[in-house]
Amino acid sequence: MAGGAQFTRVDTEARYDVFHTDCPARDVVDHVTSRWGIWVLISLRANDxxxxxxxxxxxxISEKMLAQSLRALVKDGLVWRRVEPTTPPQVTYGLTEFGREVGEPLTELFGRITRRLAPRDTE
Known part of the structure; x- marks a missing residue:
């Protein structure tokens, strides 16, 4: 599993100020809620x-956008990356504990949305 930003729980007095442009938590929120970041987290919830x-x-999603999204999420500590030394190399991705924690409410949000939508026409 690769390294990356490590986030630990902090006292309520020492929270990040996500509304400040220099806040590192703001970057993580941007990556998670980006157009493709959210789909990566949802896709990795079930399996590596x-x-x-x-x-x-x-x-x-294009290969370029997937690679960029994965790079950001790995750096943020939400996704791990494992490279098998084969030819060609096999690269596997999965969620870290932090990624699972962040992905859980996203999965719930998607569930709520899909339960409320009208049934799809099957034509």
């Missing part, structure tokens, strides 16, 4: 996936 499996699970 290799790069191409992840790309196939997120319809509409």
């Amino acid at each position: 996936l290799r790069f191409y499996e992840l790309r196939e699970s997120i319809q509409g």
Whole structure:
């Protein structure tokens, strides 16, 4: 598992000020709520996936955007990356404990949205 930013719980008195432009937590929120970051976290909730499996699970994402999103989420400590020394290298991604914690309310949000939408036409 790769390193990255390590976030630990802090006293309520020493919280990050996410409204300040220099706050590191603001960058993490931006990466999580980016167009593709949220889909990466949701896709990895069930299983660890290799790069191409992840790309196939997120319809509409380009390889470039997936790579950028994964790089940011790994750096933030939400996703881990494992490279198998094969030819070609096999790269697998999964959620860290922090990533699972952040992804849980996103999964709940998606569940609420899909339960409230009208049924889809199957034509």
